[in-house]
Each structure stands twice: as structure tokens, then as C-alpha cells.
Amino acid sequence: MLRDITLGQYYQAESVIHRLDPRVKLGTTVLFIISLFAFDGFWGYGVAALFLGIVIKLSKVPFKFMVKGMKSIVFLLSVTVIFNLFLTPGEPLVQIWKLSITREGVRLAVLLSIRLGFLIIGSSVMTLTTTPNQLTDGLERMLRPLNKMRVPVHEIAMMMSIALRFIPILMEETDKIMKAQLARCADFESGNLVRRAKSLVPLLVPLFISAFRRANDLAMAMEARCYRGGDHRTRMKPLHYEKRDYIAYLIVIGYLVAGVAAGKLIPVLLGGVVL
Amino acid sequence: MSSTQQNFAGCGDREGKMGIVKVRDLIYEYIRRDEEGNVEGITTAVDDVSLDIRQGEFVAVLGHNGSGKSTLAKHLNAILYPTEGTVWVDGKDTKDDAAVWDIRQTAGMVFQNPDNQIIGQVVEEDVGFGPENMGVPTKEIWERVEESLKAVGMYQYRKYSPNKLSGGQKQRVSIAGVIAMHPKCIVLDEPTAMLDPQGRREVIRAVRALNDVERITVILITHYMEEVIYADRVYVMDKGRIALQGTPREVFSEVEKLKELRLDVPQVTLLAHELRREGFPMPKGVLTDQEFLEALEHCVSAVM
Numbered sequence: 001m002l003r004d005i006t007l008g009q010y011y012q013a014e015s016v017i018h019r020l021d022p023r024v025k026l027g028t029t030v031l032f033i034i035s036l037f038a039f040d041g042f043w044g045y046g047v048a049a050l051f052l053g054i055v056i057k058l059s060k061v062p063f064k065f066m067v068k069g070m071k072s073i074v075f076l077l078s079v080t081v082i083f084n085l086f087l088t089p090g091e092p093l094v095q096i097w098k099l100s101i102t103r104e105g106v107r108l109a110v111l112l113s114i115r116l117g118f119l120i121i122g123s124s125v126m127t128l129t130t131t132p133n134q135l136t137d138g139l140e141r142m143l144r145p146l147n148k149m150r151v152p153v154h155e156i157a158m159m160m161s162i163a164l165r166f167i168p169i170l171m172e173e174t175d176k177i178m179k180a181q182l183a184r185c186a187d188f189e190s191g192n193l194v195r196r197a198k199s200l201v202p203l204l205v206p207l208f209i210s211a212f213r214r215a216n217d218l219a220m221a222m223e224a225r226c227y228r229g230g231d232h233r234t235r236m237k238p239l240h241y242e243k244r245d246y247i248a249y250l251i252v253i254g255y256l257v258a259g260v261a262a263g264k265l266i267p268v269l270l271g272g273v274v275l
Numbered sequence: 276m277s278s279t280q281q282n283f284a285g286c287g288d289r290e291g292k293m294g295i296v297k298v299r300d301l302i303y304e305y306i307r308r309d310e311e312g313n314v315e316g317i318t319t320a321v322d323d324v325s326l327d328i329r330q331g332e333f334v335a336v337l338g339h340n341g342s343g344k345s346t347l348a349k350h351l352n353a354i355l356y357p358t359e360g361t362v363w364v365d366g367k368d369t370k371d372d373a374a375v376w377d378i379r380q381t382a383g384m385v386f387q388n389p390d391n392q393i394i395g396q397v398v399e400e401d402v403g404f405g406p407e408n409m410g411v412p413t414k415e416i417w418e419r420v421e422e423s424l425k426a427v428g429m430y431q432y433r434k435y436s437p438n439k440l441s442g443g444q445k446q447r448v449s450i451a452g453v454i455a456m457h458p459k460c461i462v463l464d465e466p467t468a469m470l471d472p473q474g475r476r477e478v479i480r481a482v483r484a485l486n487d488v489e490r491i492t493v494i495l496i497t498h499y500m501e502e503v504i505y506a507d508r509v510y511v512m513d514k515g516r517i518a519l520q521g522t523p524r525e526v527f528s529e530v531e532k533l534k535e536l537r538l539d540v541p542q543v544t545l546l547a548h549e550l551r552r553e554g555f556p557m558p559k560g561v562l563t564d565q566e567f568l569e570a571l572e573h574c575v576s577a578v579m
């Protein structure tokens with residue numbers, strides 16, 4: 001039951017986006033998110049939508065597949081939107097009982113759903129086209145300057161990749177322990193919250209013990225294979241910028257300029273029609 | 276121990292022809308402490324063990340649970356250090372801090388649970404982990420990964436996630452991960468204990484190939500007697516000491532002694548032993564079905 005959860009949900013396909021350096025994708029995602037909050041006016045979001053659409057098209061990940069993974073987030077999104085819709089003070093448009101929908105509320109709600117929706121789609125494009133491994137590699141390289149501030153960047157990246165490797169194993173184990181305890185008449189489903197939390201103890205204790213044993217074994221195996229931290233290490237798959245990565249950076253800069261320009265200029269050209 | 280003393284102790288041995296592994300008077304004690312740090316109890320896991328292993332040998336170590344096999348194995352990789360006595364790997368004292376990485380590279384180690392020793396999320400990346408740590412240049416890492424995966428017959432799985440492999444396949448990946456470091460010697464601590472018979476055969480076949488073809492010294496710790504018959508030499512451990520040693524044939528001739536040490540003997544060996552006890556002219560230390568059949572034919576023609 002627990003194994004159905006997919007993590008880091010990578011979608012295998014042959015596309016330019018898949019082949020890009022993970023640092024480009026990470027950087028672009030961050031810039032894209034910033035741009036969503038920096039642009040004002042709907043024209044800027046038009047440019048963002050266009051950019052996102054083209055990237056999705058290029059990535060060859062089916063849009064349906066992308067949306068399927070976001071159902072749970074849609075609920076969260078609608079709650080936020082509804083709150084904004086009703087609770088923003090301003091010029092009332094519709095009055096329902098004591099609640100009123102205001103002009104400002106509508107504007108804010110629409111803006112917010114666009115921002116959050118794009119943010120989620122944008123970052124899932126990154127996780128769908130980049131393996132967790134490439135992501136940790138990319139993060140390690142990008143954050144390397146922090147090493148000077150004594151942030152253990154290599155160690156953090158190593159921890160992330162080991163966690164990713166062991167999550168499926170531990171999930172399988174949880175499943176096994178759960179079944180073993182169910183066979184001994186354990187009950188994980190009924191009762192109030194306190195009782196249910198208590199019923200998790202016989203699940204968590206063996207799980208933790210086993211996780212510690214695994215961690216111990218793994219540390220020994222790593223040492224036996226000469227692991228001694230990030231120094232002196234060479235890489236089997238070092239990150240190299242290719243021509244396409246530089247082009248990608250240029251395109252992203254182009255996108256940012258176009259977005260800002262569209263937000264500022266088009267309304268002026270249209271004669272000050274501000275939405 | 277100071278480094279001058281070490282060199283002095285190692286000096287005489289280095290002049291003579293020294294094997295790949297040399298253990299002298301090794302004693303190791305696990306010390307259990309309570310919360311305040313007071314000594315609660317001492318377990319002497321390895322008790323006065325000496326052994327010599329030559330380059331290219333296939334040595335098996337037997338012994339029932341808790342006889343100190345794993346503890347001994349961990350000394351050969353400088354994971355544990357002797358409480359007393361000395362361990363030399365390829366002429367280097369394991370207590371010498373400067374030599375630790377050389378030793379770990381010379382004597383690779385494969386553990387029992389394949390899940391807990393595979394670090395990479397893709398087979399090839401895991402095999403590359405050791406060479407990466409050693410600082411091998413990228414191009415050479417790829418060459419080493421390819422050759423090691425081919426040596427254990429896992430090359431076609433190089434892009435797989437380790438989670439999608441069977442136990443025997445995972446264990447062969449672990450072995451590839453060790454040989455990618457180009458060790459002179461591999462220590463395998465019950466590599467087949469968690470595998471089904473099919474997986475066990477795969478792993479043992481891979482290990483024997485390494486020994487035959489690549490001439491890598493193999494130290495195989497195991498519970499399974501069938502795996503021992505291929506060894507050049509067998510050590511049997513009991514309560515931290517070496518109770519028996521010799522060729523598989525010599526060791527398995529001592530059926531009574533092995534039973535005393537709570538070890539099984541291969542079934543054909545046992546059958547031959549029982550027949551001999553009943554007065555049939557069976558030779559001592561029959562190891563394989565083939566040998567047993569031949570001996571039986573002899574026997575029958577002698578009795579007739």
C-alpha cells in the first residue's frame with residue numbers, strides 16, 4: 001500500500017529539457033518563481049504562460065501526467081483562493097449573507113491562483129525531467145560556494161541521495177512490519193486520534209531499530225570503500241556546461257526581460273487600460 | 276603504538292616473503308559499558324589467532340554463530356584494530372593510520388546484507404563509488420565500472436535501480452563495486468547468507484571466477500559447507516580461536532570434530548563417513564557427488 005507513493009517522480013523521455021544540465025534547470029526554476037512574484041499586470045503572466053507552455057511542450061512529458069500528480073495540491077489552492085475571494089476588503093461586487101466578494105478580492109484570487117498554479121507546474125517540470133541524483137549533484141555544485149561559510153554542502157548532498165536510495169527500502173519494511181503486526185491483531189485504523197497514535201508505537205519502534213542498524217551497516221560499507229568525505233573525490237559523472245546550457249540561460253534572460261517589458265509597456269501602449 | 280615500534284616489528288617479516296594477509300597473535304575484545312562508562316563485561320571475540328594467506332589463494336573461514344568470523348574479517352579491512360597482536364595487509368600494519376586507505380583499497384570487503392551496502396541509486400553509479408572515493412580520473416572510472424560489471428556478469432543491468440534486482444544480483448553488484456577498486460584481496464563476510472539457492476550459486480560462481488581468472492585472493496566467510504569445497508584452504512573457528520585448518524579434504528575428514536563444533540558436513544561427506552564407520556572401505560574426506568560415486572564403485576567391486 002505504501003509503495004504506491006512515487007517520490008521525485010521522474011518521467012523518462014528523450015528531450016532537450018531532460019538533457020539540460022541540472023544546474024540550468026534549478027536556476028531557471030528559481031528565476032521563474034521569482035519572476036512570478038516580480039511581474040505585475042496580466043501581460044507579464046501571459047509571457048510566463050507562454051514560456052511555461054513552450055517548456056512543457058519541449059519536455060515531452062504529457063500534460064495529463066503532470067496534472068495527475070497535482071490533485072491534492074488543487075484542494076489547498078482552492079482553499080487559499082476562496083479565502084482571498086471573500087476576505088479582501090474593498091469595493092463589493094456581490095453580497096452573500098455577511099460575506100462579500102470585492103473587486104480587489106477577485107483580482108487577488110485570480111493573481112494568486114495563477115502564481116501558485118504556475119509555481120507548482122514550473123517546479124514539477126523540473127522534478128519530472130531531472131533524476132533525483134542529478135538534482136543532488138546540481139545542488140551540490142551550485143551551493144559549493146557556501147563551503148567557505150562552513151556549510152557542509154557535500155555531506156548534505158550525500159545525505160539527500162542516501163535518503164532517496166533508502167526511502168523505498170524503508171517503505172517496504174514499514175509495509176512488512178505493518179503486516180506482521182496486523183497478523184498479531186494490531187489495529188491501526190480505528191479509535192480516536194490518541195489511540196491511533198499509540199497504535200503506531202509497535203510500528204515505529206522496530207522500524208527505527210532497523211533503520212539504525214542499516215545506517216550502521218551502510219556507514220561501515222562506505223568506509224570500507226574508502227569514503228572519506230568530499231575532498232579528494234573525483235566524479236564519475238561530472239557536470240559540464242554544454243552549448244545548449246548557455247543557450248538555455250540566454251533564453252531565460254530573454255524571458256525575464258520580455259516579461260517585465262510586457263508588464264510595463266503593453267498597458268501603456270494600449271492607452272493606460274489597467275486591469 | 277609508536278610508528279618506530281611498528282616498523283621495527285614489521286621489519287623482519289618484510290624481509291622474508293610475506294603473504295597478502297598476515298595475522299599474528301590477534302586478540303580482540305568487545306568492551307560493553309553501562310551509562311556511566313564503567314566496564315560491564317568483556318567479550319573476547321577473537322582469541323589469539325594467527326594466520327597467513329598467500330596472494331591468489333582461495334581461503335574459506337567456517338564457524339557457527341558468534342565464533343568471531345566477522346570480527347576477524349573486519350580487522351583485514353582496518354575497520355577494527357587489534358586489542359593485542361598485529362595484522363599486516365600487503366605488508367602494511369593496519370594500526371598505521373597513514374596506511375588505512377591503502378589497506379582498504381588492497382583488501383575489499385563484501386558484507387552480508389546487499390541492501391545495506393549499495394550506495395548508488397543506479398547500478399553503475401554504485402560500482403563507481405569506490406573509484407570516485409579513491410580519486411580515479413573520470414574516464415578510468417568508466418573503464419573500471421565496465422570491466423567490473425562484466426566480470427560478475429551484471430553489465431546488462433548497469434542502468435537499473437538496485438531496488439529492482441534480485442538478492443544474488445545485488446550481491447554481485449556489491450562484488451563489482453569492490454573489484455572496481457582493483458583490490459588484491461576480497462574479504463566476503465557471509466555474502467550468501469540472505470540469498471536463495473539460485474542467488475547463492477550465482478555469487479559463488481562469480482567469486483570463483485575472480486579467483487581463477489583475475490587471480491584475486493579470496494577470503495570467504497560462510498555457513499554453507501558446499502561453498503567451502505572449492506577453497507584451497509579452510510579455517511574453522513570456534514569461540515574466537517582457530518579450531519581446525521587445512522585443505523577442505525583434510526578438514527572434512529574430521530567429521531566427529533566438526534560435529535563437536537556444531538558444524539554440518541556436506542551430505543555426501545557425511546554419508547561416506549557413516550559407511551566407513553560401518554566398515555566399508557570408503558576413503559576419508561569425500562567432497563563431491565562425483566567422488567562419492569567413484570568411491571562407491573570401488574567399494575562395491577571390493578566387497579563383491
Ligand SMILES: Nc1ncnc2c1ncn2[C@@H]1O[C@H](COP(=O)(O)OP(=O)(O)OP(=O)(O)O)[C@@H](O)[C@H]1O
Pocket residue numbers: 305306307318319320338339340341342343344345346347
Ligand atoms: N558490536 C559488538 N559489541 C559487543 N559484542 C559483539 C559485537 N559484535 C560481536 N560481538 C560479540 O563478539 C562475538 C563474535 O561475534 P562475530 O560477529 O565476530 O561472530 P560471527 O562468527 O561473525 O557470527 P555470525 O555467524 O553470527 O555472523 C560474539 O560473541 C558477539 O556476541
Ligand SMILES: [Mg+2]
Pocket residue numbers: 344345346464465
Ligand atoms: Mg558474522
